[in-house]
Amino acid sequence: MTRWLTGARDDPAERAHRVVPAALRAAYAWTVRHEHHDAMREVARMTGVVMEAHGPGHGPTTPIGLISCLRRRLGLLPALAGGRNTEISQVVLLGSDDRLTPDAYDLACEYALPVHGAPDAPQWMPTWTWMHADQIRRHTFKTLMDGRDQERYVASRRFLVENPAGLRSELGELIAESGVRPPPRGYTAIPSGHVHRSPDGRSWWWPCAVCHWPMAVAGTTVRCRHRPHSAVYRLTEATTAASRPSLSRIDEGRPRLARPVARPTADSLCVDSGIWRSVVVPGVSELRVKRSLEELGATVELWPRLDRYDLHVRAADEEFTVDLKEYHSAHRLIADLRSRPPEVRILLPKTHEHQLETLRTALPSLRVTTETKFCTEVRRALRTV
Numbered sequence: 587m588t589r590w591l592t593g594a595r596d597d598p599a600e601r602a603h604r605v606v607p608a609a610l611r612a613a614y615a616w617t618v619r620h621e622h623h624d625a626m627r628e629v630a631r632m633t634g635v636v637m638e639a640h641g642p643g644h645g646p647t648t649p650i651g652l653i654s655c656l657r658r659r660l661g662l663l664p665a666l667a668g669g670r671n672t673e674i675s676q677v678v679l680l681g682s683d684d685r686l687t688p689d690a691y692d693l694a695c696e697y698a699l700p701v702h703g704a705p706d707a708p709q710w711m712p713t714w715t716w717m718h719a720d721q722i723r724r725h726t727f728k729t730l731m732d733g734r735d736q737e738r739y740v741a742s743r744r745f746l747v748e749n750p751a752g753l754r755s756e757l758g759e760l761i762a763e764s765g766v767r768p769p770p771r772g773y774t775a776i777p778s779g780h781v782h783r784s785p786d787g788r789s790w791w792w793p794c795a796v797c798h799w800p801m802a803v804a805g806t807t808v809r810c811r812h813r814p815h816s817a818v819y820r821l822t823e824a825t826t827a828a829s830r831p832s833l834s835r836i837d838e839g840r841p842r843l844a845r846p847v848a849r850p851t852a853d854s855l856c857v858d859s860g861i862w863r864s865v866v867v868p869g870v871s872e873l874r875v876k877r878s879l880e881e882l883g884a885t886v887e888l889w890p891r892l893d894r895y896d897l898h899v900r901a902a903d904e905e906f907t908v909d910l911k912e913y914h915s916a917h918r919l920i921a922d923l924r925s926r927p928p929e930v931r932i933l934l935p936k937t938h939e940h941q942l943e944t945l946r947t948a949l950p951s952l953r954v955t956t957e958t959k960f961c962t963e964v965r966r967a968l969r970t971v
């Protein structure tokens with residue numbers, strides 16, 4: 587069939603582009619079907635999108651058929667079979683416990699997009715299931731940069747990164763004192779998958795030692811949803827009515843993290859999970875890199891000119907400009923860099939330095955470095971004074 591008859595919609599990459607976000611939306615809706623009465627309607631809507639992408643006689647044809655596909659590797663869906671993106675085709679979205687898998691949070695969320703031709707996602711769907719991270723960031727920053735005052739914008743964005751969760755009263759006081767802008771839609775209740783209910787009826791959450799957002803709770807295992815924040819804990823119930831449940835670390839990672847303390851869920855709030863993933867998680871690395879460069883003796887400006895890029899570094903008489911990229915999927919990062927070539931050098935933080943060679947091979951003209959190499963370069967510039 588000629589291209590003008592089938593159009594771009596017959597392009598395998600374009601089909602995959604529609605199927606992955608629809609599959610993610612259906613998988614999320616399935617996990618909350620007992621809490622939201624129209625969740626099954628969302629699964630049905632997404633089944634329609636997946637059916638349309640596959641064409642007659644291919645792929646799942648009922649909501650239950652789609653759900654059973656989501657318990658297997660996405661690559662088994664005809665639209666994704668034989669594709670070059672092996673990362674996404676290995677992903678299973680739904681675990682046997684009917685929860686989203688870690689891969690759904692880490693990888694599939696980088697493929698989230700508004701689903702073309704489908705109605706807007708219902709209010710109860712978190713933004714990360716249906717908006718591209720860039721859209722969430724733009725939407726958030728638009729609120730923060732109201733007035734186009736650089737100093738206030740940096741203070742508001744930094745506040746969000748440093749205070750993604752806390753007690754309602756504490757957050758209210760901090761916002762009032764500092765005069766920063768709260769995030770769009772404000773702070774919300776701690777999500778249910780991040781809360782532990784003790785047998786005595788009290789409920790608790792724990793901030794991640796790296797990003798300070800509530801860690802996910804599955805049975806007695808507690809860990810941050812962002813896997814590079816690698817600490818994993820086992821919880822032990824409180825022994826007396828006056829005490830709190832406690833955590834003990836069970837992974838063999840970095841030993842230097844402070845052990846998080848349980849906080850009461852009542853009266854606690856946090857930013858929306860989309861803002862956490864798209865703004866807080868990268869922001870934590872941006873602030874950490876800033877700190878380590880300043881310790882070397884450099885001067886670092888955050889998000890200059892209302893976020894034209896991430897860091898402007900002055901070291902002796904040299905200046906450097908970089909944008910940090912913290913994608914789980916190197917494939918997705920390459921696609922995004924191709925569609926919007928960066929104005930400044932890309933910096934891969936320590937947790938993502940392994941992506942350097944993949945990026946160099948795929949995009950030979952890209953200016954890219956790693957946190958380690960960049961620190962060495964800045965140190966060298968400072969030594970020449």
Ligand SMILES: [Zn+2]
Binds near residue numbers: 795798810811
């Ligand atoms: Zn974390």
